[in-house]
Amino acid sequence: MAAENLPTAMIETVTRVADWVIVLPMALALMGAALLLIVRKSAGLGFVLALLVVTGIIACETSLLMRVAEFGPQSMTMGKWLPPFGISFTADLFGASFALAASVVTLIVLVYAEADRPPEVAGDGFYALVLLLLAGVTGSFLTGDLFNLYVWFEVMLISSFGLMVIGGTPMQLDAAVKYGFLNFLATTIFLLSLGLLYGLLGTLNMADILRVAPLANPAAMVGVAALMLLAFGMKAAAFPVNTWLPASYHAPPAAISALMAGLLTKVGIYALLRTLVVVLPATRDVLEPVLVLVAVATLVLAPLGAIAETNLRRAMGFVVIGGIGAVLAGIAMPSLGGVGGAGMYIFHAMLTMTALYLVAGMIEKQTGETDSRRMGGLYGTSAPLSILFLVFMFGAAGVPPLLGFWPKLLLIEAGLDQGDAVGGLLVVALLVNAVLTIIAGSRLWAHIFWRADFTPEAPPAAPPGGLHYLAIGVLAVLIVAAGLWPNPLFEVVRVGAGDMIDSARYTDAFGLAEVTP
Amino acid sequence: MDYVIAALVGCFVALGIYMLLSRSLIRMLLGIIVLGNGVNLLIFTAGRLTREIAPIVPRGLDTPAGAIANPLPQALILTAIVIGFAMFCFLLVLAYRTYQALDADNTDTMRVAEPEHAPNPPLSY
Numbered sequence: 304m305a306a307e308n309l310p311t312a313m314i315e316t317v318t319r320v321a322d323w324v325i326v327l328p329m330a331l332a333l334m335g336a337a338l339l340l341i342v343r344k345s346a347g348l349g350f351v352l353a354l355l356v357v358t359g360i361i362a363c364e365t366s367l368l369m370r371v372a373e374f375g376p377q378s379m380t381m382g383k384w385l386p387p388f389g390i391s392f393t394a395d396l397f398g399a400s401f402a403l404a405a406s407v408v409t410l411i412v413l414v415y416a417e418a419d420r421p422p423e424v425a426g427d428g429f430y431a432l433v434l435l436l437l438a439g440v441t442g443s444f445l446t447g448d449l450f451n452l453y454v455w456f457e458v459m460l461i462s463s464f465g466l467m468v469i470g471g472t473p474m475q476l477d478a479a480v481k482y483g484f485l486n487f488l489a490t491t492i493f494l495l496s497l498g499l500l501y502g503l504l505g506t507l508n509m510a511d512i513l514r515v516a517p518l519a520n521p522a523a524m525v526g527v528a529a530l531m532l533l534a535f536g537m538k539a540a541a542f543p544v545n546t547w548l549p550a551s552y553h554a555p556p557a558a559i560s561a562l563m564a565g566l567l568t569k570v571g572i573y574a575l576l577r578t579l580v581v582v583l584p585a586t587r588d589v590l591e592p593v594l595v596l597v598a599v600a601t602l603v604l605a606p607l608g609a610i611a612e613t614n615l616r617r618a619m620g621f622v623v624i625g626g627i628g629a630v631l632a633g634i635a636m637p638s639l640g641g642v643g644g645a646g647m648y649i650f651h652a653m654l655t656m657t658a659l660y661l662v663a664g665m666i667e668k669q670t671g672e673t674d675s676r677r678m679g680g681l682y683g684t685s686a687p688l689s690i691l692f693l694v695f696m697f698g699a700a701g702v703p704p705l706l707g708f709w710p711k712l713l714l715i716e717a718g719l720d721q722g723d724a725v726g727g728l729l730v731v732a733l734l735v736n737a738v739l740t741i742i743a744g745s746r747l748w749a750h751i752f753w754r755a756d757f758t759p760e761a762p763p764a765a766p767p768g769g770l771h772y773l774a775i776g777v778l779a780v781l782i783v784a785a786g787l788w789p790n791p792l793f794e795v796v797r798v799g800a801g802d803m804i805d806s807a808r809y810t811d812a813f814g815l816a817e818v819t820p
Numbered sequence: 821m822d823y824v825i826a827a828l829v830g831c832f833v834a835l836g837i838y839m840l841l842s843r844s845l846i847r848m849l850l851g852i853i854v855l856g857n858g859v860n861l862l863i864f865t866a867g868r869l870t871r872e873i874a875p876i877v878p879r880g881l882d883t884p885a886g887a888i889a890n891p892l893p894q895a896l897i898l899t900a901i902v903i904g905f906a907m908f909c910f911l912l913v914l915a916y917r918t919y920q921a922l923d924a925d926n927t928d929t930m931r932v933a934e935p936e937h938a939p940n941p942p943l944s945y
Contacts, residue, residue, distance in 0.1 A: 450896055457903045464910055468917075476918045477932040483914060484848060487907050488840065491852070494900055495833075495859045501893070502866025554933050613939070676939070 313383050324367040325379045325392045325445060328360045328402060332438035339431040350417050353430040357410045360437065364403040371399045372795070376802060376812035378447060386447075386813045387508035393447030395809050396799035397646050401573060402444040404653045407781075408565045409437045411774045415661055416558035418770030419668075427469050433562065435462035443570045447813060449497055449507040449582075452574060456490050456538070463567060466559045467551065478554030485547040489537035496530035503527065509582050510813035513806060516583060528586035531578050532593065538571030539627045542601040548624060549608065553616035553673070557664020560616060564623050565657030569649050572630045576649075579634060580642055581806050587637065594635040595725055601628030602732040606739035610746060613676050615663045618747060622659065622699050625736050626652045632729045633714055640717030643800035647792060648710035651698075654785075655707055658695045658778040662688065665767040665775065666751060670759065675750045679757025685766065689752040691775055696744030698782050701737045705786040709793070711737065825865045832858025845915040845925045852911065856904040860897045867893025 335356035342348050371377055371394050380389035394402075413433065420429070439459030446452050463486075467479040501507055503519045516524060533544070540548040548568070552560045579587040579594075587594075605625035612618040626648065633645025669685055670678045682689050694705065701711035711733060718730035785792060802808050836855025839847050867890040875891040877884050915925065924930045 450899075454899060454903070457907070461906065461910065464914075468914065471917070471921075473921045474932045476914065476921050477930045479914055480845065480918055480927070480930065481933070483911050484840075484852070487852060487911065488855075491856055491859055491904075495862060497896075498859060498863035498866045501863065501896070502868075550934050 313385065318379065318383075321370070322377070322379050324363045324370065325377055325394055327363040328367075328406070328441045328445070329392075329438050331356055331360050331363065332434045332441060336431045336434040336438065339434060340428060343428050343431060344426045349425070349430040350413070353413055353434060354410070356434060357406055357413060357437070360406045360441070361403065361410065364399065364406055364441075367394055368396075368399040368403055371396055372798075376809045378812040378814065380814075386815050387506045387511040390451050391447035391508060391510075391813055392445050392451075393509070393809065393812055394445050395802045395812075396795050397573075397576075397803065398444045400795055400799070401569070401646075401649060401653070402441045404650055405440045405444065405566050405569075406437060408653055408657050408778075409433060409562065411778055412558050412562045412565075412657065412661070414770060415561070415664075415774035416556075418768050418774070419556065419558050419664065424470065428465065429469055432462045432465045432469070436466065436562065436566070440566045440570050443574060447509050449500070449509065449512070449578070453490065453494055453497060456493065456570075456574075459567065459570065460486055460490060463563060466563070467555050469555065469559065472554075475554045478551035481547050482551035485537065485544075489534050489544075492530055492537070493534035496527050496534060499523070499530070500527045508813070508815075509577075510810035510815055512582050513810055514815070516585065521585065521589075524583065525586045525589045528579065528583050528590055529593075531583075532575065532590060535571050535575035535578070536597065539568045539575065539630075540571075540624050541597050541627055541631060542604060542624075543597070545601070545605070545624050545627075549612070549617045549620035552620045552623070552660075553614060557616070557660060557667065561657045561660035561664065564619065564660045565653050568623060568627055569653050572627055572634075572645075573649055576630070576634055576642070576645055576803070580637065581803050581809065584637070587634070591635055591725075594631060595729065598628050598631035598635050599728060599732040601625065601631060602736040603628075603739070606736055606743050609743035610739065613674050615666060615673060615675050615678075615747065615751070616660065618675070618743065619656075619659050619663055622696075622740060622743065623652070623656050625740055626656065626699065628736060629711065629714060629733060632733060633710075633717070635729060636714070636717045636721055636726065637804065638717050638720060639797070639800050639804060640713050640720060642803050643796040644710045644713030644717055646799055646803075647713060647796045650792070651706045651710050651782075651785075654778060654782050655695055655698045655705075658691075658775060658782065659699060661771075661775050661778070662691050662695055665771055666692065668765065668767050668771075670751075672759070675747050677760060678751045679754035679759070680752075682752040683755065687772070688767075689748070691779060692751070693744075693748055694779060694783070696748065697741070698786075700740035700744060702741070703786075704783070706782045706789070708786060709789045713796070821869050822865060825861065825869065829858050829862045829865060832861060843927045845918070845927065848927075849908070849911055849915060853904075853908050856900075856908070860900055860904070863893050863897050863900065 376395040378391050378393040380386050380391045382389045439455045442455035468475050503523055504515050537544040605621045609618045609621035629648050630645045633641045667673055672678050698705035698707040701707040715730050718726040836851045839851025872887045872889045875888040919925050
């Protein structure tokens with residue numbers, strides 16, 4: 304065949320400079336991580352460099368978000384090959400705003416960690432690993448190719464392994480074994496589903512999958528989607544496969560576990576949202592009963608775990624799992640409100656769960672204990688901590704003036720609009736979850752802050768310093784402000800969820816090559 | 821040929837899952853690597869097995885002269901092998917360090933992060 308008869312497969316034009324903002328966050332994070340690995344021995348420099356790089360990433364992502372808000376989903380394809388041959392990065396409103404939230408959270412955690420880390424641990428590669436983690440998270444949010452998503456998952460996984468064992472205490476090693484094996488198993492299952500999907504469709508580009516998926520054997524596609532549900536459910540710690548999270552997240556230092564709680568499970572559930580709602584919507588409808596069951600079980604059982612747990616950060620782990628149930632409820636309701644509520648919940652969970660772990664770390668620092676039974680009477684020594692803890696706990700439960708209220712409102716509205724038994728079941732589960740989370744939170748609060756007659760066994764530890772309060776204060780202001788003025792967020796969610804349900808604008812952004820499937 | 825390899829993939833995955841169900845860390849590691857190789861083989865088979873030539877365009881032509889082997893699964897597997905190998909190495913070292921630190925290679929006796937017989941939650945308040 305002569306070359307001139309072939310449809311064009313290459314992008315001939317020069318990429319505009321403005322388009323680079325889609326890949327710049329990942330490029331900056333990866334290069335920053337390499338740089339920080341080189342200078343890891345020089346104390347002080349690492350923190351400043353990491354702050355600069357993350358600030359640069361935030362600037363890129365802000366400009367990307369504004370471009371997406373103005374012009375619709377944006378895409379860029381590597382190597383000038385047209386998709387599906389080249390690997391695409393595609394940002395829609397959900398992806399771009401989650402990526403922005405992830406880097407803001409990372410910035411805050413970096414400030415907190417600077418205050419928290421003892422000086423003798425300098426040189427352990429903490430900053431390089433954090434940036435690598437951010438690269439993996441951002442890449443997962445912005446990629447438009449499923450195999451590329453797998454690669455970003457592994458980037459995220461290996462850096463979180465590193466963060467999990469930094470310091471190398473026996474408890475961290477124990478936690479890392481469970482975290483490592485189960486999460487690696489989850490990504491292997493994801494790879495398995497990718498292999499099967501490639502065998503069925505011959506493509507892994509998200510827009511291309513949407514085009515050719517109706518031609519494939521529907522039963523086989525459901526099998527693939529079920530494997531993805533298992534893999535992403537494991538990554539997100541949904542109910543039957545959630546045990547690794549409370550077994551591991553409390554082991555590393557508070558800053559690291561806050562970063563993981565804020566970002567990692569959210570990426571897992573976002574990947575589920577993206578694949579089931581956008582890429583394989585036909586299989587989502589078949590899997591809906593499973594989704595509903597998993598969502599209800601996660602919503603109801605997770606806060607019960609939080610009530611039964613006395614270790615403060617392990618209890619927080621169960622609260623994180625409960626939040627995943629709320630997102631699953633949104634995925635189980637394919638309406639604008641359901642998907643919008645799920646997306647808004649991911650945004651809220653990134654901020655609130657990080658804040659919960661950070662404030663738990665501050666309480667542990669103040670008391671020198673990790674178990675709430677050996678804490679008490681803290682209200683007398685630190686009233687601000689008690690207010691912060693209560694605010695974040697109520698935020699996680701979804702009490703009105705805070706950010707957590709709005710996504711739950713959207714989800715409950717969507718469930719009522721659905722008007723059938725399934726919608727009603729999800730609404731009841733969401734409400735039960737809220738009540739149980741409040742019970743768990745206020746119980747912990749009462750144990751830690753009341754009990755005025757309590758005499759601590761451990762000598763009073765070093766109280767948290769100004770930087771701690773600065774980091775947590777910024778998060779608190781963000782959560783309260785977003786709760787009081789939710790209109791911009793609602794606008795983002797309305798357009799973003801619209802693009803998820805009707806994926807025409809999303810797939811158009813790819814600019815697929817004209818090839819016959 | 822596809823069917824034989826597909827059956828082999830099934831054996832690999834079954835063996836991997838069986839070994840992962842063990843409580844010994846070393847067996848679990850072996851299970852992970854067997855499962856990973858099963859998955860790699862699956863991607864290879866999913867790209868359709870052919871006896872065609874390597875996907876190299878001859879000099880002077882814009883397209884390959886005849887049928888070629890599908891190059892994409894090879895690229896995917898190469899990525900997956902590298903990643904899987906790195907993860908396996910990490911987990912191997914982690915298992916060894918855990919054995920040194922906790923004197924345990926059995927997940928039943930690794931209870932530092934999750935203490936066994938945890939006391940009941942307080943009943944006050």
